[in-house]
Amino acid sequence: MKITMAHGSGGESTSALIRDIFSKHFKNEILDKMEDSAVVEGSSKIAVTTDSFVVTPIVFPGGDIGRLAVCGTVNDLLMSGAVPKYITCGAVLEEGLDIELLDRVISSMAQTAAEAGVMIVTGDTKVIENRGDEPGLIINTSGIGFIDEKNDAIGPYNLGDGDKLIITGNLGDHHAAILGCRMGIENNIKSDCAPLGDIVSNLQKDGIGISAMRDVTRGGLGTVLNEFATASKCRIELFEEELPVDKSVREFCGLLGLDPIYMGNEGKAIICVRSEDADRALSIIRSSKYGENAAVIGTVYKESSDSADSSVILNTKLGGKRVVGLMYGEGLPRIC
Amino acid sequence: MKITMAHGSGGESTSALIRDIFSKHFKNEILDKMEDSAVVEGSSKIAVTTDSFVVTPIVFPGGDIGRLAVCGTVNDLLMSGAVPKYITCGAVLEEGLDIELLDRVISSMAQTAAEAGVMIVTGDTKVIENRGDEPGLIINTSGIGFIDEKNDAIGPYNLGDGDKLIITGNLGDHHAAILGCRMGIENNIKSDCAPLGDIVSNLQKDGIGISAMRDVTRGGLGTVLNEFATASKCRIELFEEELPVDKSVREFCGLLGLDPIYMGNEGKAIICVRSEDADRALSIIRSSKYGENAAVIGTVYKESSDSADSSVILNTKLGGKRVVGLMYGEGLPRIC
Numbered sequence A, B: 001m002k003i004t005m006a007h008g009s010g011g012e013s014t015s016a017l018i019r020d021i022f023s024k025h026f027k028n029e030i031l032d033k034m035e036d037s038a039v040v041e042g043s044s045k046i047a048v049t050t051d052s053f054v055v056t057p058i059v060f061p062g063g064d065i066g067r068l069a070v071c072g073t074v075n076d077l078l079m080s081g082a083v084p085k086y087i088t089c090g091a092v093l094e095e096g097l098d099i100e101l102l103d104r105v106i107s108s109m110a111q112t113a114a115e116a117g118v119m120i121v122t123g124d125t126k127v128i129e130n131r132g133d134e135p136g137l138i139i140n141t142s143g144i145g146f147i148d149e150k151n152d153a154i155g156p157y158n159l160g161d162g163d164k165l166i167i168t169g170n171l172g173d174h175h176a177a178i179l180g181c182r183m184g185i186e187n188n189i190k191s192d193c194a195p196l197g198d199i200v201s202n203l204q205k206d207g208i209g210i211s212a213m214r215d216v217t218r219g220g221l222g223t224v225l226n227e228f229a230t231a232s233k234c235r236i237e238l239f240e241e242e243l244p245v246d247k248s249v250r251e252f253c254g255l256l257g258l259d260p261i262y263m264g265n266e267g268k269a270i271i272c273v274r275s276e277d278a279d280r281a282l283s284i285i286r287s288s289k290y291g292e293n294a295a296v297i298g299t300v301y302k303e304s305s306d307s308a309d310s311s312v313i314l315n316t317k318l319g320g321k322r323v324v325g326l327m328y329g330e331g332l333p334r335i336c
Helices: A012-026 A065-079 A099-116 A173-183 A197-205 A220-232 A247-256 A275-286 B012-026 B065-079 B099-116 B173-183 B197-205 B220-232 B247-256 B275-286
Strands: A038-053 A082-094 A119-128 A137-147 A164-167 A210-215 A235-239 A269-273 A295-301 A312-315 A321-323 B038-053 B082-094 B119-128 B137-147 B164-167 B210-215 B235-239 B269-273 B295-301 B312-315 B321-323
Touching: A012 A082, A012 A099, A012 A119, A038 A065, A038 A082, A038 A119, A038 B082, A038 B119, A038 B137, A065 A082, A065 A099, A065 A137, A065 A197, A065 A210, A065 A269, A082 A099, A082 B038, A082 B137, A099 A119, A099 A137, A119 B038, A137 B038, A137 B082, A137 B137, A164 A275, A173 A247, A197 A210, A197 A269, A197 A275, A210 A220, A220 A235, A220 A269, A220 A312, A269 A275, A275 A295, B012 B082, B012 B099, B012 B119, B038 B065, B038 B082, B038 B119, B065 B082, B065 B099, B065 B137, B065 B197, B065 B210, B065 B269, B082 B099, B099 B119, B099 B137, B164 B275, B173 B247, B197 B210, B197 B269, B197 B275, B210 B220, B220 B235, B220 B269, B220 B312, B269 B275, B275 B295
Parallel strands: A082 A119, A235 A312, B082 B119, B235 B312
Antiparallel strands: A038 A137, A038 B038, A082 A137, A164 A269, A164 A295, A210 A269, A235 A295, A312 A321, B038 B137, B082 B137, B164 B269, B164 B295, B210 B269, B235 B295, B312 B321
C-alpha cells in the first residue's frame, strides 16, 4: 500500500490513515479525543521547542526519522532544564510513500516517546507530490516541558571562570552513520540517537549545579561552543586528546578528511558544571543510560570584561593551539 | 538571493539566515535568547496543537502560507476554548527558494501573529533539495493556549437537543481562491484566511455558552458535521438556503461542479449554541471582526439512545432531503 494524494484530503482516506497508523501507535486518552487542540495539565513555567526532521535515509543504522524526531525534541527540552511532558507530531508525507515504512517510523516514535516518558498529544498529516525517486517524509515534533522553579536558571550566560565542560559520549556517530549509509559503505557505525533524560535527571537528583548545557547536533561541538563563548564572553579551551571518538568513527573520519568537532550527534550533550563538581558529575553521567563514554574535555575562562576574548581554542595532541571557528559552508545536508 | 543547502547546515549560513529573516521579523525577548527551548510563563491547564502547511501557491489572493499558518494554529486553539498565547515556527525550505519571497512570508507571519495576539517564541529551519520546478517551503506551526478553568468544556460530546449551528461567514472562499489561482482564472475571489479571536472572545465576554465549535478547513463543513454527529450520536439538519456563499464563489462552483459544503475555508468556524442563545450569538458574531456574514444554518437533534441516528441531513432549496456524507477521494490537494 502506498500513500496517495487522497490521504491528504481531510476526508475519509485521511481519517482511515490516522486511525490505522497514527492513533494505533500513539494511543492515549488525550490524542484519542481527536479535537483541534489537545487539552492537558499545565505548569506555571513551561519550555517550548520545535524541530523539523528531513533526514535521508529514513531508516539508518541505529535509528530512523521517528526515533530521531522524538529524541531531538526531548533533548532540546532537557537542555533548558525542563522535564519533557508533551510532544506533537506533524507529518508531511510524499505521495507514493510505502505505508509499511510509515507504520515502522510511527511505531518507532511511539516506542521512543515511551522510553523518554513523554506523551504524543496531538498531530497533523499532510501529503505532497513526490517529485524525486524515493518518496520520503518530513516530521515536525514540537515539545512542551515543565520547569521546576526551584532549579537554577541554565544558559551560557551562567558560565563562570573555571567551569568544566563534560561531553556525555563519543563525537560524530550520527553524522558518520548517515554519511556511511548514503555512500553505501559497510561498517559497524551506528547513530547515537537517544533521549538524554536519565543523564540530566540523575545530575539534578544529586544536586549538581549545571551552568549551561546543550545537545550537540547539526553544526557539531565547534558550533555549540562558539555560541557559548559569544553569549558568555568567555574563552573556552579544549584538549584534543580528551575528546572521545569511537575507533571506527575516527578511522572513517581519517579516510574522508572529516573533523569530529563539526560532526552532528543526536544523543550527546555538552554539560558545563562548576570545577569542584566536575568529578562527581562525570561519574554520575558515566553510570547513567547513554553516558558511559562521557569525558571532561575542557575549561571555561572568564577574563575581566575589557580583555574579553570570546573564542574557542583547541590544545592539539602535538602541543599546538588552534582556533575552533564557526563551521562555514555546507556541512552534511539532511543529517536530521 | 536564493536558499542554498548551506543555509541548512547549522553553521554560519544558518545563523545568518535566522538573524536576517526570522529574528528580524519575529523579534521578541523570548525568541532573542536563541536557546534550544523557549522558557515562558505557563498556566494550570493548556491547549496544544500542531499543523503543517504545504499550500501551493505560496502567495495567493487574500493571503500567503505564513498568514495561513498562524491563522490555522490560532483558530485550532480558539476552537478548544483556549486563549492562544505562543506559536512555534518550523520552516522547511527548498534549495533555490527566493530569499525575498521567504522574507515576505515571514513578515506576514509576524503581522498575523501581532493581529492575533500571539508570540512566536521558538523556531527551526531546515533545507531540502529542490526536485521540482518552483522551489517551495513548508511551515509547521505548533501552538499553546491557556484554558480558563471557569469556562465550560467545549466539544461535540456537549451537543444538546435543539442546539443551533452558526457558521461565521461565507463557505468556500479559500478553496475557490487557491483553485482559481492554480487554474490561472482571473476573478475577485480572495482567501478568507483570518484569525477568529475577536468572534470567540466576544461570545465568551457576553456569556454565551458554546457547546461545540470547530474551524471549517480541509474537508469542509460536511466533514466537520459528520465528525460532530458521530461523536455526539446526534442527527444534524442543515438548510441549504441558509448556507452563506459569496456570489462569485457560487458562480465559480457552478462552473466547476464543486459543492461548497466540502470546500476548505481558513477563517470560518461552525459554532453550536443552545437554542435560546442563538439570536444573541448571531448578532455578536455579526458585529465581530471577520463575522459579518454569519448565519444560523441548522439544528441538532438528539433522539433517545436506542434510535440514535448520527447523520447529517441537508434540506435542499427544492424541499428535498439529502444525506451529507463524509468526503471521499481527493478533494483539492495542498489547499493548506
